[in-house]
Amino acid sequence: MVIELMKSHASVRDYKDQPLTRAQVHELVEAAQYAATSHFVQAYSIVWVTDEDKRKRLGELSKNPKQMEGAGAVFLMCADYNRLGHAAKLQGEDIVFDQAENLLVAVTDVGLLAQNLALAAESKGYGICYIGGVRNNMEEISKLVDLPDGVFPVYGLTVGVPNEANEVKPRLPVEAVLHENEYDEAKYAEILPAYDETIMAYYAARSNNQKTAKWSEQMATFLNKPHRPDLKDVLAKRGYLFK
Amino acid sequence: MVIELMKSHASVRDYKDQPLTRAQVHELVEAAQYAATSHFVQAYSIVWVTDEDKRKRLGELSKNPKQMEGAGAVFLMCADYNRLGHAAKLQGEDIVFDQAENLLVAVTDVGLLAQNLALAAESKGYGICYIGGVRNNMEEISKLVDLPDGVFPVYGLTVGVPNEANEVKPRLPVEAVLHENEYDEAKYAEILPAYDETIMAYYAARSNNQKTAKWSEQMATFLNKPHRPDLKDVLAKRGYLFK
Numbered sequence: 001m002v003i004e005l006m007k008s009h010a011s012v013r014d015y016k017d018q019p020l021t022r023a024q025v026h027e028l029v030e031a032a033q034y035a036a037t038s039h040f041v042q043a044y045s046i047v048w049v050t051d052e053d054k055r056k057r058l059g060e061l062s063k064n065p066k067q068m069e070g071a072g073a074v075f076l077m078c079a080d081y082n083r084l085g086h087a088a089k090l091q092g093e094d095i096v097f098d099q100a101e102n103l104l105v106a107v108t109d110v111g112l113l114a115q116n117l118a119l120a121a122e123s124k125g126y127g128i129c130y131i132g133g134v135r136n137n138m139e140e141i142s143k144l145v146d147l148p149d150g151v152f153p154v155y156g157l158t159v160g161v162p163n164e165a166n167e168v169k170p171r172l173p174v175e176a177v178l179h180e181n182e183y184d185e186a187k188y189a190e191i192l193p194a195y196d197e198t199i200m201a202y203y204a205a206r207s208n209n210q211k212t213a214k215w216s217e218q219m220a221t222f223l224n225k226p227h228r229p230d231l232k233d234v235l236a237k238r239g240y241l242f243k
Numbered sequence: 244m245v246i247e248l249m250k251s252h253a254s255v256r257d258y259k260d261q262p263l264t265r266a267q268v269h270e271l272v273e274a275a276q277y278a279a280t281s282h283f284v285q286a287y288s289i290v291w292v293t294d295e296d297k298r299k300r301l302g303e304l305s306k307n308p309k310q311m312e313g314a315g316a317v318f319l320m321c322a323d324y325n326r327l328g329h330a331a332k333l334q335g336e337d338i339v340f341d342q343a344e345n346l347l348v349a350v351t352d353v354g355l356l357a358q359n360l361a362l363a364a365e366s367k368g369y370g371i372c373y374i375g376g377v378r379n380n381m382e383e384i385s386k387l388v389d390l391p392d393g394v395f396p397v398y399g400l401t402v403g404v405p406n407e408a409n410e411v412k413p414r415l416p417v418e419a420v421l422h423e424n425e426y427d428e429a430k431y432a433e434i435l436p437a438y439d440e441t442i443m444a445y446y447a448a449r450s451n452n453q454k455t456a457k458w459s460e461q462m463a464t465f466l467n468k469p470h471r472p473d474l475k476d477v478l479a480k481r482g483y484l485f486k
Contacts, residue, residue, distance in 0.1 A: 001244065001245075001366070002245055002248065002274075002362060002363060002366035003270065003363050003366065005245065006274045006275070006277045006359050006362075007273075007274055007276070007277050007279045008277075008362060009278070011279060024461065025421070025422075026417050028248065028416075029417050029421050030250075030352065030417050031245075031246040031249045031250055032249070032250045033414040033415065033417070033420060034250050034251075034411070034414060035249070035250045035252070036252065036361070036371075036372075036373045038255060038373070038375050039375070040412065040458070041459065041462065041465075041466075041467055042415050044420065045420055045421075045422060046420055046421050046422070047422045047424070047425070047426060048421060048422070048423050048424075049423075049424060053423045054424055071299070074361040074431070078309060079467075080485050081466075082369060082426075082428065083415075083419065083431055084462050084466055085436075086428065086431040086432075086435060087431075087435050087457065087458065087459040087462045088253070088462055088463035088466060088467065090435060090436065090439070090459040090463075091259065091460055091463035091464075092461055092463075092469045093463035093464075093466075095462070095463070095466035095467060096466065096467065096468055096469050097466065097469055098469075098471075099469050099471060099472055099474065099475070100474040100475040101469075101470045101471035101472075101473075101477060102470070103346075103379065104256070104350055104397060104474070105375070106350060107347055107350045107354070108350060108353075108354050108397065108398065109350050109442045110351075110354070111350070111353070111354020111355055111357075111358065111407065112357070112358040112361075113353065114353055114354075114355070114453075115278055115355040115358035115359060115362075116249050116358060116362070118269060118279070118355075119245060119249075119359070119362065120245060120246050120249060123245035123246065128279075129279075129352060132281050132282070132348070135344065135347070137262055138246075145424060145425050145426060146425040146426045147426050147428060149428060150430055154347060154351065155351065158308070158347050159270070167390065168277070169283065171273075171276040171277060171285065172276065172285050172326075174269050174272050174273050174276070176286065176326065177272060177276060177285070177288055178268070178272050178289050178291060179288060179290045179388075180291050180292075180293060181288070181290065181291075181292060181293060181297055182290070182322075182388050182389040183288065183290060183292070183295045183388060183389045183391060183394060185329065185391055188326055188329040188330075190319075192326075192329060192330050192333060193333065194385045196333070198295065199319075212327055215283070215330065215456075216330040216331065216333040216334055217334055218283070219284065219327050219330045219338075220256075220330065220331035220333075220334035220335075220336035220338070221332055221336075221341065222284075223284075223327055223331060223333075223336075223338035223339065224284075224331065224336045224338060225338065225339055226336070226339050226340065226341075226344075226486070227339075227342055227344045227345070228342060228343075228344040229342055229349070229486070230404055231342065231343040231344045232342070232343040232486065233342060234486060242343070242475060242485045243469070243472070243475065
């Protein structure tokens with residue numbers, strides 16, 4: 001049943017006007033926190049944005065106005081070493097979190113938390129969407145919700161009662177993703193053109209927003225240039241110095 | 244039911260000698276792939292390590308011999324821009340993935356995939372454990388399984404039939420993790436000492452490995468020094484240059 005739930009996932013970007021209650025949000029966040037966490041650091045925080053003006057501004061800054069204003073709940077899923085600093089201070093210690101390791105740990109902790117939250121929400125009949133667009137203006141968004149040193153939003157997550165039903169997109173075949181004992185690049189020569197056909201057929205047949213596009217075309221066009229080149233400096237200002 | 248499953252999570256480090264079959268692994272990986280992925284990049288690969296010698300060596304390199312040799316399945320959960328490079332080549336393009344943004348995207352994609360895989364496994368009665376220890380010797384482990392440019396193991400994931408039942412660890416209270424509209428550091432002064440008491444009581448009462456320790460003590464001792472300071476250079480060798 002859990003597996004069927006996972007395989008039914010499609011992002012929802014249009015929600016009914018039914019805000020989640022505090023109790024509903026509490027239940028989802030609590031479940032999410034039981035995900036594994038590296039060395040039990042729990043290096044994450046969630047900012048639930050309920051204020052209308054802030055949601056409007058967040059919509060502008062993340063370039064996702066419809067979801068940020070219309071979802072049943074808007075969360076900023078944040079990497080957080082700040083609270084760990086407070087914990088260490090109780091023991092008279094300072095923490096160090098300026099290594100690449102700390103970034104990997106926090107982004108991973110947020111990922112496991114977020115996917116639990118997303119799936120918990122979907123199990124209740126809600127739709128969800130991750131919003132990478134918060135990294136478009138990470139610094140301004142961090143200021144908007146008063147994030148202190150050591151905290152940054154990795155992505156947003158919107159949750160709500162779906163006002164649309166999207167078809168599930170075909171993923172890469174398992175054999176493209178799963179390697180046994182050694183990584184096998186050679187197999188991509190056959191697998192990727194076949195997957196391009198699968199995706200073309202999916203786009204041509206789906207009920208809305210039909211188009212003609214191969215996966216490899218989309219990836220080539222998207223990844224042939226640098227993305228968000230300012231991000232390293234913004235992360236450094238938040239204390240993540242990539243040492 | 245999904246929420247109850249999440250809240251029953253405790254890492255399993257001791258497994259019965261019952262390897263997962265290929266069909267079982269296939270089912271878990273397929274479900275995991277339906278997690279959301281940034282711009283549909285699917286920037287992940289999984290190396291399933293079945294070879295006995297490699298599992299032994301992986302146990303030494305990750306400093307987790309018991310799990311790496313004893314689990315029903317051992318996975319290296321990898322960030323992967325290599326396959327995306329192959330996809331773009333089909334279109335005559337080269338990709339760029341040397342920005343901090345690309346690292347966040349890949350580590351996030353792996354996190355959502357991994358948590359789906361973990362939860363899918365737990366829904367089938369398996370136990371799981373994430374192994375951050377693969378970052379102790381990331382370069383040698385990458386060579387052990389022939390990871391090409393653009394691919395690195397973010398962590399391991401072991402899965403198997405549990406040979407132990409561990410109590411669920413109390414997480415931070417929801418109010419410590421959930422902020423509304425603005426991040427509130429002030430609340431930690433009350434919440435963290437109270438959580439220290441919760442954790443002390445948990446460690447004192449649990450059925451095995453009883454001890455006396457506060458969460459803040461553990462965090463202070465763990466985080467008062469840099470961790471894995473070589474990691475940035477290893478990531479750079481894999482093509483993640485933190486530009």
